[in-house]
Amino acid sequence: MSYRGVRESAHDPTWGLESKMKSLTNQDIRFSTAPMMDWTDRHCRFFHRLMSRRARLYTEMLTTGAVIFGDRERLLGFDPAERPLALQLGGADPGELAKAARIAEPFGYDEINLNVGCPSDRVRNGAFGACLMLRPDLVGDCVKAMKDAVALPVTVKCRIGVDDQEPRAALFALAERVVAAGGDALIVHARKAWLAGLSPKENRDVPPLDYALVHELKRAFPSVPIAINGGIETIEQMRAQLEHVDGVMIGRAAYHNPELLLEVDPSLFGEAAPLADGFAAVEAFIPYIEAQLRRGERLSSMTRHMLGLFAGKPGARAFRRRLAGEAVRPGAGVEVLLSATDEVSRAMARMAEAASA
Numbered sequence: 199m200s201y202r203g204v205r206e207s208a209h210d211p212t213w214g215l216e217s218k219m220k221s222l223t224n225q226d227i228r229f230s231t232a233p234m235m236d237w238t239d240r241h242c243r244f245f246h247r248l249m250s251r252r253a254r255l256y257t258e259m260l261t262t263g264a265v266i267f268g269d270r271e272r273l274l275g276f277d278p279a280e281r282p283l284a285l286q287l288g289g290a291d292p293g294e295l296a297k298a299a300r301i302a303e304p305f306g307y308d309e310i311n312l313n314v315g316c317p318s319d320r321v322r323n324g325a326f327g328a329c330l331m332l333r334p335d336l337v338g339d340c341v342k343a344m345k346d347a348v349a350l351p352v353t354v355k356c357r358i359g360v361d362d363q364e365p366r367a368a369l370f371a372l373a374e375r376v377v378a379a380g381g382d383a384l385i386v387h388a389r390k391a392w393l394a395g396l397s398p399k400e401n402r403d404v405p406p407l408d409y410a411l412v413h414e415l416k417r418a419f420p421s422v423p424i425a426i427n428g429g430i431e432t433i434e435q436m437r438a439q440l441e442h443v444d445g446v447m448i449g450r451a452a453y454h455n456p457e458l459l460l461e462v463d464p465s466l467f468g469e470a471a472p473l474a475d476g477f478a479a480v481e482a483f484i485p486y487i488e489a490q491l492r493r494g495e496r497l498s499s500m501t502r503h504m505l506g507l508f509a510g511k512p513g514a515r516a517f518r519r520r521l522a523g524e525a526v527r528p529g530a531g532v533e534v535l536l537s538a539t540d541e542v543s544r545a546m547a548r549m550a551e552a553a554s555a
């Protein structure tokens with residue numbers, strides 16, 4: 199049955215929900231953390247949420263196959279505190295994407311995002327991700343199918359082109375189809391992906407960034423919320439981008455230096471930070487960690503996302519070494535995290551003492 203057929207079924211729980219359709223404002227996408235496979239799992243997101251109330255968080259990409267056939271609770275479940283939270287889907291079949299979006303909707307996500315940017319082999323073989331830049335009409339069909347299936351905003355995260363595509367033509371053609379299909383926002387990783395010859399990691403660094411092209415896209419689509427992604431690392435750089443686009447999406451800089459998130463609410467939203475510093479973040483994370491340990495999770499599943507905490511501070515290296523070495527041991531508990539954090543407190547106290555001597 200086509201996705202339209204599914205939509206029109208008498209059993210369709212979204213039937214008649216048009217009036218409840220949710221949309222996105224520019225403010226919703228002003229700051230987000232990027233979807234990152236194996237990194238932005240639910241533990242990471244809970245930890246990030248402690249440091250910014252306003253950041254929009256994205257899941258790792260889940261393929262439609264995983265959502266439709268996999269363990270839904272394990273894959274899609276999350277803590278309500280993580281919201282606002284977007285689910286990123288990988289797929290290229292409108293019917294399957296519609297089905298996956300409908301399965302996900304009752305979990306409480308705030309947005310469904312389609313991955314049109316990932317260049318890995320696995321994604322290439324499935325003919326989705328970045329290679330969809332070559333098929334803007336199909337992307338439009340995918341967006342429309344999901345919009346018809348759920349009341350959630352549907353967005354697309356894309357590149358500015360792949361291989362030898364002319365970036366302006368490729369990006370604008372994609373944007374036109376997404377907007378015509380009712381897409382609620384575009385997030386543009388401002389570099390091409392090379393489908394052959396570069397590893398996924400190289401594809402995040404090697405193709406040059408073209409921020410100006412994304413700024414031009416915003417001028418061409420003034421009423422569409424547009425966020426920019428790629429290589430943005432500081433609050434100053436975010437502020438500069440926000441002069442041209444509605445939102446910034448930050449990946450590696452936030453993951454490797456989570457304290458950056460503490461600056462987001464004050465600097466970009468004019469609101470107080472939820473916590474004072476990295477030490478307060480450790481303290482605030484502990485009840486969650488304890489609850490997860492009781493459920494049988496390993497300490498390292500949570501603390502692996504904290505290795506970048508205290509980056510650049512005295513004792514940061516000892517913090518990382520202790521956490522990386524000791525949190526993986528069977529039975530490791532929060533005392534490992536506390537003693538690793540002590541390394542930083544002691545190193546900072548020693549430095550303060552030396553400065554006042």
Ligand SMILES: Cc1cc2nc3c(=O)[nH]c(=O)nc-3n(C[C@H](O)[C@H](O)[C@H](O)COP(=O)(O)O)c2cc1C
Pocket residue numbers: 232233234235236237258259286313314315316355387402427428429430447448449450451
């Ligand atoms: C470890 C890792 C995994 C990633 N996984 C995804 C993914 O699942 N979906 C996606 O759209 N992008 C993925 N990306 C790309 C990021 O979302 C982002 O576009 C890229 O890192 C550029 O932004 P940045 O320079 O702020 O890190 C991944 C990046 C990294 C580093």
